[in-house]
Amino acid sequence: MPAAIISGKDIARTIRDELNARVADLAKEGLVPGLATVLVGEDPASRLYVGMKQRAAAEAGIHSRAENLPATTGQAELLALIGELNADPAIHGILVQLPLPSHIDDSQVLLAIDPDKDVDGFHPVNVGRLATGDPDVLAPCTPRGVIEMLLRSGADPSSKHVVVVGRSNIVGKPMALLLLRKAAGGNATVTVAHSRTADLGAVTRTADILIVAVGWPGTVTRDMVKPGVTVIDVGTNRVDDPDHPRGYRVVGDVDFEGVSEVAGAITPVPGGVGPMTIAMLLANTVEAAVRLRRAGR
Ligand code: NDP
Numbered sequence: 001m002p003a004a005i006i007s008g009k010d011i012a013r014t015i016r017d018e019l020n021a022r023v024a025d026l027a028k029e030g031l032v033p034g035l036a037t038v039l040v041g042e043d044p045a046s047r048l049y050v051g052m053k054q055r056a057a058a059e060a061g062i063h064s065r066a067e068n069l070p071a072t073t074g075q076a077e078l079l080a081l082i083g084e085l086n087a088d089p090a091i092h093g094i095l096v097q098l099p100l101p102s103h104i105d106d107s108q109v110l111l112a113i114d115p116d117k118d119v120d121g122f123h124p125v126n127v128g129r130l131a132t133g134d135p136d137v138l139a140p141c142t143p144r145g146v147i148e149m150l151l152r153s154g155a156d157p158s159s160k161h162v163v164v165v166g167r168s169n170i171v172g173k174p175m176a177l178l179l180l181r182k183a184a185g186g187n188a189t190v191t192v193a194h195s196r197t198a199d200l201g202a203v204t205r206t207a208d209i210l211i212v213a214v215g216w217p218g219t220v221t222r223d224m225v226k227p228g229v230t231v232i233d234v235g236t237n238r239v240d241d242p243d244h245p246r247g248y249r250v251v252g253d254v255d256f257e258g259v260s261e262v263a264g265a266i267t268p269v270p271g272g273v274g275p276m277t278i279a280m281l282l283a284n285t286v287e288a289a290v291r292l293r294r295a296g297r
Pocket of ligand 1: 166193197213235275
């Protein structure tokens with residue numbers, strides 16, 4: 001029997017409907033969550049992502065402020081803007097779209113963001129809070145979205161063996177930390193594999209839940225998974241396709257056709273993890289707003 005499809009698109013829609021209702025309730029209490037996006041330069045993919053985030057915020061009733069700066073913006077100017085956003089009581093979430101131009105030090109910019117407004121969850125204070133199991137941490141959006149997908153599709157990771165392929169700071173590492181937490185969506189036994197893993201298939205075949213975030217199409221094939229496994233494909237890769245009107249199509253890291261004949265459940269690409277990432281950015285912004293109000297800020 002082919003694998004059940006875990007639709008991130010549908011789950012994200014449900015979460016966004018829940019958030020719309022929550023934002024409407026907060027508005028009645030006089031709290032309007034605010035999200036600032038900061039984009040430096042003209043990179044088309046970054047512009048596209050920031051535009052999607054802005055539109056999603058507006059649809060949820062979140063106040064949004066778009067700071068689109070020229071590629072020539074200096075580091076001091078950018079840090080001054082971050083300082084201004086940190087102090088702005090109407091802004092509860094600050095997202096700096098990466099990558100930044102090469103003359104700007106990403107880590108200095110991320111460090112300058114108030115950790116309580118760090119809706120991407122990349123500030124070292126939040127990385128530390130995640131590592132120490134703080135239940136109130138603003139966790140990175142993509143791995144948080146994966147946890148929500150697992151819980152809402154009936155694949156609770158608790159007591160399962162979860163293999164994460166990829167160890168980036170954005171996906172793989174925070175994914176593993178969320179799965180390890182003593183909390184809902186955690187309590188898994190976690191293995192993290194990467195490019196130096198000796199026999200990747202031997203590791204992935206032991207997974208009850210397999211999460212793949214590599215950035216290379218076809219990394220996981222049918223022979224590398226155990227029957228019935230739940231597969232979450234984080235990968236987003238463009239492959240040339242002359243038959244497609246755009247000349248390319250977007251695929252994940254997993255060979256969907258082959259693996260879905262063996263797996264119990266699998267996420268599609270597109271329509272899987274991608275929509276969840278945006279939904280979690282909105283969720284983090286709303287949570288940040290509520291916490292900042294509680295703290296009297
Ligand atoms: P990185 O390039 O930062 O990390 C890739 C990881 O995969 C590294 O840890 C690398 O190992 C590992 N890796 C590379 N090749 C192999 C291999 N053959 N076998 C095993 N491990 C391998 O990527 P990201 O984590 O930022 O992103 C991963 C993918 O997820 C990309 O396709 C990206 O576009 C997508 N993505 C999707 C998002 C969404 O919202 N849907 C959000 C973020 C990312 P090593 O550390 O040894 O180099």
